[in-house]
Amino acid sequence: MELAKRVQSLTPSSTLAITAKAKALKAEGHDVIGLGAGEPDFNTPEYILDAAKRAMDEGLTKYTPAGGIPELKNAIVTKLNRDQELTYTNEQIIVTTGAKHALFTLFQVLLNKDDEVIVPAPYWVSYPEQIKLAEGKPVIVQAEEANRFKVTPEQLESAITEKTKAVIINSPSNPTGMMYSKEELAAIGEVCEKHDLLIISDEIYEKLIYTDEPHVSIAQLSDRLYDRTVIINGVSKSHSMTGWRIGFAAGHKDIIKAMSNMASHSTSNPTSIAQYAALAAYTGDEKAVEEMRKAFSERLDALHGWLTSIPGVECEKPSGAFYLFPNVMNTAKACGFEDVDSWVKALLDEEKVALVPGSGFGSPENVRLSYATSLEQLEEAASRIKQFVLKYQS
Known part of the structure; x- marks a missing residue:
């Protein structure tokens, strides 16, 4: 049966695709660091959970x-x-x-x-x-x-x-x-x-x-x-x-x-x-929101410094959200890759770090990294990326 034309032209979400692949590798036992997900790593604040429970209890x-x-x-x-x-x-x-x-x-x-x-x-x-x-x-x-x-x-x-x-x-x-x-x-x-x-x-x-x-x-x-x-x-x-x-x-x-x-x-x-x-x-009060914002701010400062120490990586420091969007084209070419997409794939295969190629966002020279994970994970991810780059450029 032929599907409707409106869905035949759709491009699958690159963010969901990279997250799914990272989860599949984790399920196979690999030590994967996923920096693709567009969601905070904090749990929903307790007072919101309590409100949902009350709603259920009250029918x-x-x-x-x-x-x-x-x-x-x-x-x-x-x-x-x-x-x-x-x-x-x-x-x-x-x-x-x-x-x-x-x-x-x-x-x-x-x-x-x-x-x-x-x-x-x-x-x-x-x-x-x-x-x-x-x-x-x-x-x-x-x-x-x-x-x-x-x-x-x-x-x-x-x-x-x-x-x-x-x-x-x-x-x-x-x-x-x-x-x-x-x-x-x-x-x-x-x-x-x-x-x-x-x-x-x-x-x-x-x-x-x-x-x-x-x-x-x-x-x-x-x-x-x-x-x-x-x-x-x-x-x-x-x-x-x-x-x-x-x-x-x-x-x-x-x-x-x-x-x-x-x-x-x-x-x-x-x-x-x-x-x-x-x-x-x-x-409710926004104390939990502000605590999350402060944690993201700390992670942004740290990850931006680690990334920009990697040869060839150029990265504007953003004002908000929880992403960095560095230009890695020079890095990818210096590593011998034709484009950023193939560089990202090799990084996931070899170092088990999942990034989202910028091509999915209309910017093929960049990658998106989410810092919605712990500082320890971010530092390890940056270390693996740097190791990957230095290995190919040596």
């Missing part, structure tokens, strides 16, 4: 409204006002089965066949694939490493056509960890206003920032930008709740209503217990 295990329970919507409204000074109503919020499904549903309700969405590269691997599933066209704009992987207004404007409907801004970014400043966002916003584009602002890493520069949502900058922005966020990264699958979208009520209608025919509702856990996450 809160039934269907909920497709767009999420009102209490959680209220908490998200409060969170957006507290953190970004943004004012929303419940009608402007949808709770989804993870931030990934918020994006998927948004593209489904937004795009008609051949509508274009501008995707700055390096990009999160699922953006182009989700756009294609909605019969849209991802238009990739390559952000320069010299500009800290951030797209410029000039680049953005040069990619706009009569079919352009939206642009994605991911700040802090997966895979680079780079973050747009208020001034940079304002300049991008001007272009979007000029050409009447929707802005999809993926802010899933907003709590994991390691500089004095605060996170800014483009929706904060003016009423006009607020009206044309859909914010995507969730508890997966901020509260180490990746498996709970709770995200949200905030935006114009007509868009949110359409997303809720679609959810009613697809997922029905996000898991009820997970919604009550997320409610606790957004209404």
Whole structure:
């Protein structure tokens, strides 16, 4: 039986693929260090676990409204006002089965066949694939490493056509960890206003920032930008709740209503217990979040130093998230490999260190390393990478 064309063109997630291979090698008894996973290594905080247990004990295990329970919507409204000074109503919020499904549903309700969405590269691997599933066209704009992987207004404007409907801004970014400043966002916003584009602002890493520069949502900058922005966020990264699958979208009520209608025919509702856990996450204190952020900051400083001591490795120090995205092309070539992908494969085979090739993010000269693991593991991984490089270059 022939499968639908929409899935025949899909590219498998490189992050999930490398994680699966690393787990398979571990299961065979190999001492594998996996730096591919995009999730915190901390457990979900205890007070959130307790809230989920209470929800089960109280029988809160039934269907909920497709767009999420009102209490959680209220908490998200409060969170957006507290953190970004943004004012929303419940009608402007949808709770989804993870931030990934918020994006998927948004593209489904937004795009008609051949509508274009501008995707700055390096990009999160699922953006182009989700756009294609909605019969849209991802238009990739390559952000320069010299500009800290951030797209410029000039680049953005040069990619706009009569079919352009939206642009994605991911700040802090997966895979680079780079973050747009208020001034940079304002300049991008001007272009979007000029050409009447929707802005999809993926802010899933907003709590994991390691500089004095605060996170800014483009929706904060003016009423006009607020009206044309859909914010995507969730508890997966901020509260180490990746498996709970709770995200949200905030935006114009007509868009949110359409997303809720679609959810009613697809997922029905996000898991009820997970919604009550997320409610606790957004209404509890953020001590655990700050402790996790501090641990990531310490790991970032250490791993960045270890990596940049390896011959040929060039690495901008990021502002947020929990990834490093070094350029290893010179290193790979000096080791005798044709490209970075083959260098990554050999590293996993020989030294049992799993990295994600940058090709999956639209940047084939780079690799993504997640520092969501212990300092001891990171130091050992860096040591193995250096040993691997020196062996091939000697």
